[in-house]
Amino acid sequence: MIFATDPTVSMPSSEEISSLLSEKKYSEIKALTEVIAPPDMAEIFEDISEREQILLFRLLSKEQAAETFVEMDKDLQFRLISSFSDSEISSIISELYLDDTVDIIEEMPATVVKRILKSTTKEQRDAINEVLRYPKNSAGSIMTTEYVRLRINMTVADALTHIRRVAQEKETIYTSYVTDSDRHLLGIVTAKRLLVSDPELPISEIMETNVVSVNTTDDREEVAAKFERYGFLSVPVVDKEQRLVGIITFDDALVVIKEESEEDFAKMAAVTPAEAPYLKTTVGELFRSRIPWLLILMLSATVSSSILSGFESALPAVLVLFVPMLMGTGGNSGGQSSVTVIRGISRGEILFSDILRVFWKELRVGILCAVTLAGATFVKVEVVERLILGNSEVTLAVALTVSLALALTIIVAKIIGAVLPLLACKIGLDPAVMASPLITTLVDAVSLLLYFAVASGVLGV
């Protein structure tokens, strides 16, 4: 859906709307609200009082009311719907596209769902139940059944007449789907193609017969990846028997792309993905999304402490000074690899079967990074600390120990960081769980063990 707001006209603020409401200037409000795009309208609703919300909602045109309702957060939707009469609910639902109705139903408590379903026709209810029965995050769960279906024996002129007739109820008319009488998908035809073709031609001659479709049970992330790759406006959803059951449009794919990438960002920062924007998330919600991860990571860090305490007495004090640098660099090296590989997995560019290629690549990159950083560290420790600053504790053996341990840590960290997400994926875990924070904690322990092993080898401690 295309909606429009004139950027040169300044948007009315929620304060202006409030004061117009209290002055009962309803016709002025009606005129104002007509040109506000639904996402902006929904934002205004969030800033006014509950009483004003109900009043303002009733002033909106039927279409604007429905489209704004879709954009609201679920608390506001619940509050409004609770204040509606059954006929008001029915009037909104009749304006909504099916997939939006399903989204709302999925968020509402059972009593509200009952009221919504009561206000739909038998046909709508069947379509809603069709979409609802697909598992969360599947292609079926985000599809709509409101697409244009053409019969194979239609001409171009027939098709255009049919499209004109049904356009209002369809989510898109820019791609039509041609099926046989059993709903098997035979081909697609774009509105552009229809417009430029001879009206007398049969559809079968101008349709594309080689169609990228998705299955109802496909993961919605895979579906979104297809939109990104091919630039589709919409994609047909078929069942196991290749029968057309719905379509997914690009705007819904866009929502999936956004949600999935925000989820990955959250996991990389070791927080539970939030549903609302930061400023609208309460302190309690932020706390709950962060504390489990901090606790887990803190407890796993005690492993490092135990290792440190096990070796500390044996280790010259000067070596302890390099522990933060060693652990930090190890964590960063592993984090670089893990985030890169996790993104590759989630974009479908890296598969588990690539694990050996990934290992071999990271081994080489790791060696290059190790040589560079260990070299830099050796020069810094040996030249700056020992020769220039004359720190007598820093012997050549110390410089060697630190550099060698650093080199090994970097190589191991890169391999752990790259391979663990792939292994997680293989055993059915979300690879993003293996993001920087967990990798860092693991690499910390490994780097300490390597440090002590090298120290005992070189210094004989």
Add this chain to the structure above:
Amino acid sequence: MIFATDPTVSMPSSEEISSLLSEKKYSEIKALTEVIAPPDMAEIFEDISEREQILLFRLLSKEQAAETFVEMDKDLQFRLISSFSDSEISSIISELYLDDTVDIIEEMPATVVKRILKSTTKEQRDAINEVLRYPKNSAGSIMTTEYVRLRINMTVADALTHIRRVAQEKETIYTSYVTDSDRHLLGIVTAKRLLVSDPELPISEIMETNVVSVNTTDDREEVAAKFERYGFLSVPVVDKEQRLVGIITFDDALVVIKEESEEDFAKMAAVTPAEAPYLKTTVGELFRSRIPWLLILMLSATVSSSILSGFESALPAVLVLFVPMLMGTGGNSGGQSSVTVIRGISRGEILFSDILRVFWKELRVGILCAVTLAGATFVKVEVVERLILGNSEVTLAVALTVSLALALTIIVAKIIGAVLPLLACKIGLDPAVMASPLITTLVDAVSLLLYFAVASGVLGV
């Protein structure tokens, strides 16, 4: 552009294509390649020899050749274009949409650009130069000038006739733009609206007059955010005088969304964003994208080492054991806040003016996390280590010191993590530079200082 591949027909592999080429079965190849979507076709090209690439490219239909060319990486484009005659170049360029031509020109060396421009008409050249003159990452630089423009005095029937006539050369016909004779944008009208309207109606009566448009100099990231928010198919680009100069279509916005979020992921992992997928990036490229950050972070970690060395002799050995846990938890706490805030900034949800709200929110979340984690640590150290394990070095004062230092570190880390990205943004730096790795390094130093301060207060060291 919608293209289609039948998922039930298995895609020909590059090996099959290779062997068909060597057997000179050209008509079979032609039939095969006709149904392959351009992104898939481009992938086949990458897996065959240079000689085969040139041969196969000449076998493609004109349209397929052009669309596949757009999907290739720039090295392959360069190799192919170098083998082309001027007339072959001209035949491909004439099939391309303007924005794709501009993308190619931007990646090619000057000699190739000259050959491409030579093969274009004066009109095309002017349009290309129009787009090329806008700064990188601006709306102007990703727009196309191939849109459908309608005159305000047309009827619906006139408009449909016009659209039918020009459809082939336009990137989209699903939204048309209505302008006056000076190209000032007056409104938009969708193909759907045209199809369902009375053919005799004037355009001016059915067009939407309140149009969301973007300016040529707007950041492309802002433009992409508008597509995400409003679900547009295309958006008009106007100059300072509100004259229509081009449009941006959703597929180009999708590319921007993808690139910008991958860039943020890369920065959060402290790597320079890669241009190609992981498996296609060479070891040298990976090394170069990672080593500068590792070096910078390693050098900044020496700050922590210096702090540690300054206080180490004064500190009881038992306190050193808690350093990794303290630094790790501080880093994770700060990382959680920084990634959350950075995403909020890049999605336009958090502005610099929100800095006090962010500070206040993080302070409260920080205190909650601090109390929980410090409490857990106190119990663990006091009960498990001292009472159960009977570690005599761990006194009540040590448990208190560690817990208090941890609490302070968490609060400070959360605030640093949330506020620094906003400050970076304010002074014109990319907030993502303040992502986890840098925050972690900073928090490491701060947590050590706090630890020693608390230790000297509680233990009197």
